[in-house]
Amino acid sequence: xxxxxxxxxxxxxxxxxxxxxxxxxxxxxxxxxxxxxxxxxxxxxxxxxxxxxxxxxxxxxxxxxxxxxxxxxxxxxxxxxxxxxxxxx
Numbered sequence: 001x002x003x004x005x006x007x008x009x010x011x012x013x014x015x016x017x018x019x020x021x022x023x024x025x026x027x028x029x030x031x032x033x034x035x036x037x038x039x040x041x042x043x044x045x046x047x048x049x050x051x052x053x054x055x056x057x058x059x060x061x062x063x064x065x066x067x068x069x070x071x072x073x074x075x076x077x078x079x080x081x082x083x084x085x086x087x088x089x
Contacts, residue, residue: 040065 041062048058 037065037069 044061
């Protein structure tokens with residue numbers, strides 16, 4: 001019985017399903033965020049492969065994705081910091 005539970009947990013981990021119960025809106029938000037992030041990188045490369053946009057436009061959209069992702073990562077890092085606020089108080 002213990003082996004079955006380990007396989008179930010591993011399958012849930014690999015497929016993205018959580019081993020613990022989370023509200024449906026958390027799962028949907030994670031799904032739509034992931035799809036939008038993958039699409040924002042994949043679509044320009046697909047269009048470039050089909051010769052519908054140039055390499056410069058593809059690289060420009062990739063650079064925009066990197067800047068926006070970096071901004072979001074820094075915002076999360078600063079938000080989680082327990083130090084003083086930006087004003088110094």
